[in-house]
Amino acid sequence: MTNKNHMDKHFTTLDDFLGTHFIYTYDNGWEYEWYAKNDHTVDYRIHGGMVGGRWVTDQPADIVMLTAGIYKISWTEPTGTDLALDFLPNELKLHGTIFFPKWVEEHPEITVTYQNEHIDLMHESREKYATYPKLVVPEFAQITYMGDAGQNNNAVISEAPYAGMPNDIRNGNYYDDHYQRLNK
Template sequence: MEFKELDDFLGTHFIYTYDNGWEYEWYAKNDHTVDYRIHGGMVAGRWVKDQEANIVKLTDGVFKVTWTEPTGTDVALDFMPNENIMHGTIFFPKWVQDHPSITVCFQNEYIDLMEESREKYETYPKYLVPEFAKITYMGKAGQDNEEVIAEAPYKGMTDDIRAGKYFDADYKRVKK
């Protein structure tokens, strides 16, 4: 699949591994919303739906996504899907680095805890993680598909997705 316009990017589901080994799964749900699941790294096990984000086309086939989270974590992602790479910078507040396990949850059910924690613990100095990643999977899930990110990550999940065992031809989950 060749990407050019923002519409080519929206509705795409990605899995990628950062050069530091962290594996992430991320879905451009629509022009202002993202869902994601974290499979490896400091906050593996965390998953989030309906995070509001800014999503733009920078130039043909290059897309920038930015958002700020209830935890106080800021994220900037640059996707170059035609080259199977992306670059992400995560700006973690100090408290997430000190207590990553607090953020390992289905965040939508713990928004109050995230907002309490960001007040209770320290913000600075922030922990910056700027990394390139190799895209290991791309799927045309279509926009506003609630099945893409719909359960907690499990060991082997990204292998199942890459092997075509997780979604059917309509991009619905095979087993629920």
């Protein structure tokens, strides 16, 4: 097994960031996996926290470089949840703010699925349940993994999260030399 962890990579340009696969843990203990798929799309899996078990592919997002090595990504999910992430990969940290609608706070289990197969349910829930007041979760996070997956790699986030998955990835037991899933 090859370890794909590139914790020593130095980020300067937007192209350095695009195609990078991250695992990070917020100070509140929530663990996320996130992939800058291209200059307008992100994929992610949530391994812990209020919506642990949720995963999403091909989420449109605004991805910009604020200055050399510092990136801001923001998007609105079909759930109505808004996100703003500030990545400082050269310092192995980020700051994320998640703006959960009231309904997600009260019924998180509805969102714990492969969202792409349940967009209509997300829209229905967003209309059916209360949106406000939003639960605002601003947290710093430590980056524990950075992999160079390349852009538009559909193998990066291609299955539901499972217990131990982040460790399998960090330990080099999940992807092959071409950043494709081992042991499918």
